Amino acid sequence: MESRELAYFVAVAEELNFGxxxxxxxxxxPPLSRxxxxxxxxxxxxxxxxxxxxxxxxxxxxxxxxxxxxxLTTLESAERRAKRAxxxxxxxxxVMKPGGDAGLLEQVLDRYAEHxxxxxxxxxxxxxxxxxxxxxxxxxxxxxxxxPHDDPSGFATEELLTEREVVVLQRNHRLAGRKSVRMSxxxxxxxxxxxxxxxxxGPVVRDTGQVTQLIALGRTIAVLPQSVTLHLRRxxxxxxxxxxxxxxxxxxxxxxxxxxxxxxFVRTAAEVAAAHTGVEAAG
Amino acid sequence: MESRELAYFVAVAEELNFGxxxxxxxxxxPPLSRxxxxxxxxxxxxxxxxxxxxxxxxxxxxxxxxxxxxxLTTLESAERRAKRAxxxxxxxxxVMKPGGDAGLLEQVLDRYAEHxxxxxxxxxxxxxxxxxxxxxxxxxxxxxxxxPHDDPSGFATEELLTEREVVVLQRNHRLAGRKSVRMSxxxxxxxxxxxxxxxxxGPVVRDTGQVTQLIALGRTIAVLPQSVTLHLRRxxxxxxxxxxxxxxxxxxxxxxxxxxxxxxFVRTAAEVAAAHTGVEAAG
DNA sequence: CGGTTTTACGGAACACGTAACCATG
DNA sequence: CATGGTTACGTGTTCCGTAAAACCG
Numbered sequence: 369m370e371s372r373e374l375a376y377f378v379a380v381a382e383e384l385n386f387g388x389x390x391x392x393x394x395x396x397x398p399p400l401s402r403x404x405x406x407x408x409x410x411x412x413x414x415x416x417x418x419x420x421x422x423x424x425x426x427x428x429x430x431x432x433x434x435x436x437x438x439x440l441t442t443l444e445s446a447e448r449r450a451k452r453a454x455x456x457x458x459x460x461x462x463v464m465k466p467g468g469d470a471g472l473l474e475q476v477l478d479r480y481a482e483h484x485x486x487x488x489x490x491x492x493x494x495x496x497x498x499x500x501x502x503x504x505x506x507x508x509x510x511x512x513x514x515x516p517h518d519d520p521s522g523f524a525t526e527e528l529l530t531e532r533e534v535v536v537l538q539r540n541h542r543l544a545g546r547k548s549v550r551m552s553x554x555x556x557x558x559x560x561x562x563x564x565x566x567x568x569x570g571p572v573v574r575d576t577g578q579v580t581q582l583i584a585l586g587r588t589i590a591v592l593p594q595s596v597t598l599h600l601r602r603x604x605x606x607x608x609x610x611x612x613x614x615x616x617x618x619x620x621x622x623x624x625x626x627x628x629x630x631x632x633f634v635r636t637a638a639e640v641a642a643a644h645t646g647v648e649a650a651g
Numbered sequence: 652m653e654s655r656e657l658a659y660f661v662a663v664a665e666e667l668n669f670g671x672x673x674x675x676x677x678x679x680x681p682p683l684s685r686x687x688x689x690x691x692x693x694x695x696x697x698x699x700x701x702x703x704x705x706x707x708x709x710x711x712x713x714x715x716x717x718x719x720x721x722x723l724t725t726l727e728s729a730e731r732r733a734k735r736a737x738x739x740x741x742x743x744x745x746v747m748k749p750g751g752d753a754g755l756l757e758q759v760l761d762r763y764a765e766h767x768x769x770x771x772x773x774x775x776x777x778x779x780x781x782x783x784x785x786x787x788x789x790x791x792x793x794x795x796x797x798x799p800h801d802d803p804s805g806f807a808t809e810e811l812l813t814e815r816e817v818v819v820l821q822r823n824h825r826l827a828g829r830k831s832v833r834m835s836x837x838x839x840x841x842x843x844x845x846x847x848x849x850x851x852x853g854p855v856v857r858d859t860g861q862v863t864q865l866i867a868l869g870r871t872i873a874v875l876p877q878s879v880t881l882h883l884r885r886x887x888x889x890x891x892x893x894x895x896x897x898x899x900x901x902x903x904x905x906x907x908x909x910x911x912x913x914x915x916f917v918r919t920a921a922e923v924a925a926a927h928t929g930v931e932a933a934g
Numbered sequence: 935c936g937g938t939t940t941t942a943c944g945g946a947a948c949a950c951g952t953a954a955c956c957a958t959g
Numbered sequence: 960c961a962t963g964g965t966t967a968c969g970t971g972t973t974c975c976g977t978a979a980a981a982c983c984g
Contacts, residue, residue, distance in 0.1 A: 369730045371654040386939060399975050401940060411730065413737030420938050420982040428737035434907045435729035435789075442725045446718035447652045447694065454696030454711035506718075521906050522805055623804050624717045655949095669964060682950050684965060703957045703964050941980070948973075955966070 371443055373407045374436045376400055377415060381433040384423045441504050445622070448506030459488040460633055463508035465496045467576055470529060470595035470617050472641055473512075480636045487629045496562065496575055503620060509630055514593070515616040523620040526634055528641035531594040533612030536579075537605050538586050548608045560588045580604060593617075617641075654726055656690045657719045659683055660698060664716040667706045724787050728905070731789030742771040743912060746791035748779045750859055753812060753878035753900050755924055756795075763919040770912045779845065779858055786903060792913055797876070798899040806903040809917055811924035814877040816895030819862075820888050821869050831891045843871045863887060876900075900924075 379389040380400065390397045408415050415429035425433065452461075464473070473491070480486050492508060499511040500518060513520050535554060537544045543553060558570045560579050570588050573579045576596070582588045584603055593615045597606045619637050621630060662672040663683065673680045691698050698712035708716065735744075747756070756774070763769050775791060782794040783801060796803050818837060820827045826836060841853040843862055853871050856862050859879070865871045867886050876898045880889045902920050904913055 369654070369726060371652070371726065374726070374729070387937090395974095396976055397939075398941085398977085403974085405940085411734055411737070413734055415733070415737075418939065419984085420940090421984055423939090426737070427741075428733050430909075431736040432729060432733035434909060435725075435732050435905070438907050439722065439726040439729045442718075442722040443652060443654065443657070446657070446715060446722045449718050450698070450711045450715035451694050451696055453714040454694070454698075454709070458710075521807065524804065622718070624721050626713075626717060670962090678949090679951055680964075681952085681966080686949085688965090701964065702959085704959055704962075706964085936984090937982105939980105939982075942978085944975105944977090946973105946975080948971105950969105950971080952969090953967085955964105957962105957964080959960105959962090 369407070369410070371440065373403055374432075375440060376403045377407055378433060378436050378440060380404060380416065380423070381425055381429060384425075386423065445504060445506030449509075449622075452506070457488065458629065459490055460510060460629060461490045461492055461508040462510040462512070462633075463492040463494050463499050463502045464512035465499060465575070466493055467596060467599065468499070468512045468514065468617075470531065470593065471598045472528060472617075472637070472644060475644075476633075476637045476640045479640055480633050483632050483636060485628055485632050489633070499620075503622065506622075509621060509625065509627070510633065511620045513618045513620050515618060516613065517615070518618075520618055520620050522623070524623045524625075525618045525620045526638050528617045528619055528637060529645050530614050530616045533591050533609045533615060534594050534597060534606040535609050535612075536583055536590050536592055536596065536600065537607060538583055538589075539603055539605055541586075541589065541605075543607060544605050546607050548610050550610050551612065554589070554591070554609075558588045560590055652690070652693070654723065656686055657715075658723060659686045660690055661716060661719050661723065663687060663699065663706070664708055664712060667708075669706065728787060728789035732792075732905075735789070740771065741912065742773055743793060743916060744773045744775055744791040745793040745795070745916075746775040746777050746782050746785045747795035748782060748858070749776055750879060750882065751782070751795045751797065751900075753814065753876065754881045755811060755900075755920070755927060758927075759916075759920045759923045762923055763916050766915050766919060768911055768915050772916070782903075786905065789905075792904060792908065792910070793916065794903045796901045796903050798901060799896065800898070801901075803901055803903050805906070807906045807908075808901045808903045809921050811900045811902055811920060812928050813897050813899045816874050816892045816898060817877050817880060817889040818892050818895075819866055819873050819875055819879065819883065820890065821866055821872075822886055822888055824869075824872065824888075826890060827888045829890050831893050833893050834895065837872070837874070837892075841871045843873055 376389075376393060379393050380386060383389040383392065386397050386400055390400045393400065404416065413428045414426050415432060417424045417426060477489060480489065492502070494502060497518065499508075499513055502508040503511040503523060513525070535543070535549055543549055560570045560573045560582065562573060571582055573582065576592070579588070579590050580601055583590060584601065591609060591612055594606075594608070600606060619634055621634065659672075659676060662676050663669060666672040666675065669680050669683055673683045676683065687699065696711045697709050698715060700707045700709060760772060763772065775785070777785060780801065782791075782796055785791040786794040786806060796808070818826070818832055826832055843853045843856045843865065845856060854865055856865065859875070862871070862873050863884055866873060867884065874892060874895055877891070883889060902917055904917065
């Protein structure tokens with residue numbers, strides 16, 4: 369199967385309409401129609417049921433859509449990584465969301481820079497939940513992921529640290545003076561809605577900047593990893609949540625990577641995190 | 652990047668010789684040479700350093716070789732799975748090595764057959780360490796893997812059970828009467844060399860049949876998971892190894908799979924394993 | 935009829951093979 | 960000088976776009 373054919377099929381399967389798919393691909397409908405027919409002939413399988421008014425996926429089509437998307441991103445990833453590896457200045461690209469390093473990164477970068485095999489590290493800040501995509505498609509070599517929110521499947525990972533959660537509140541909130549709270553104390557509060565989560569009816573937010581702004585305005589409160597307290601606005605307070613989730617910070621990279629600079633970076637990050645945990649436990 | 656180009660590159664990168672690579676691909680050298688040039692031009696990266704006597708990989712070439720191999724197998728996997736999904740009789744293919752189910756599979760199959768959404772399950776017996784390949788390339792939907800020997804990275808997995816190891820001996824071996832042994836007791840013994848392991852100087856073996864035969868002949872002894880005792884030849888004995896590794900049996904499947912019959916099978920396997928563990932713990 | 939997919943046809947691009955060429959050990 | 964990669968050139972396939980036809984609500 370040629371990757372071009374597969375990309376064509378994925379476009380049609382996503383649009384469920386040959387015309388729109390062709391427009392998206394920048395070609396005319398007829399070649400697209402023929403390409404799909406040829407693909408079906410070669411596979412010996414019907415992928416799409418079409419009437420002249422409706423296109424739908426067969427079971428085989430659904431399978432090829434899911435698995436094919438993965439195959440295409442893997443292919444693009446290979447291409448991007450090879451391109452990057454060919455650049456004259458070797459470098460690592462690390463992607464994280466704002467605050468997604470639990471305050472570890474600065475120290476990791478400093479320490480890594482002292483390493484004999486160190487290369488330049490480009491830190492790329494992305495939106496929430498975008499890390500995986502950049503790592504999968506080869507734009508980045510390393511990503512900071514947060515369990516259980518992010519999905520590390522398909523990557524090699526190393527656990528850096530595990531944190532309790534805190535609830536972030538306006539200074540004059542009824543719970544602001546508490547030493548700690550339980551989740552049950554938060555019943556009835558308005559919690560923000562992160563873009564992908566359906567439940568709860570609070571305001572829709574996309575990043576922590578928006579959340580903190582809304583908290584400061586008294587429109588919501590949020591349960592976040594403890595490390596947010598490192599850079600919290602002065603007008604907000606954080607109270608530990610006794611029975612909150614444990615969130616784990618991971619550093620993730622492509623399983624295929626055999627790069628020595630990358631391995632060194634991961635090792636450094638793990639060492640710094642281990643030291644950090646020791647300090648926290650002691651303090 | 653077209654998958655054909657990538658396959659050409661991988662062939663050259665593996666052979667480090669355009670002529671042999673062309674022969675392997677079933678084409679003439681010149682088109683291959685041009686295809687590689689075109690790929691390099693399109694990526695804007697030099698992948699191979701060639702003199703007329705020697706071909707070697709650049710850094711970018713190494714990256715593309717590793718990542719590209721993965722991309723190609725993912726592509727083939729998508730193709731195989733789509734083909735299989737298009738067949739009239741839906742079925743699951745489970746791959747394992749002989750004895751690789753720790754005696755669980757029969758019960759799992761029986762119980763799964765009673766499930767309302769059950770489909771036919773084809774059990775495929777492969778050589779040692781071949782499971783991953785068949786799962787990766789889409790030939791199988793499910794595999795039984797054994798930690799730490801097999802590598803489950805890139806798959807979704809569910810732990811079934813964890814076993815101690817036993818040492819398998821000829822009946823009149825000096826240790827055969829022991830209730831248990833330690834690894835240090837085995838110092839000086841000749842251990843078999845599994846195909847991929849370099850150390851140890853014992854006989855090279857490929858499957859448990861060969862191993863048991865050699866043990867019966869007094870040529871070697873072997874440390875294996877406890878479950879081998881379920882089907883051990885009468886002329887051999889097994890002695891628990893106190894400080895042996897713990898080996899974990901996993902059931903693994905493609906992360907992309909969204910198939911309900913597959914999910915049901917995994918659930919059934921986990922349930923049966925849990926019950927089994929309960930029995931063992933009690934007994 | 936209206937919107938959508940498929941068939942028909944002509945042209946351009948691409949990939950292949952043979953043969954000649956060139957470079958290095 | 961021989962082994963092995965590259966360039967040159969002619970041929971066949973494939974892929975595309977336009978135009979016309981078939982299909983279904």
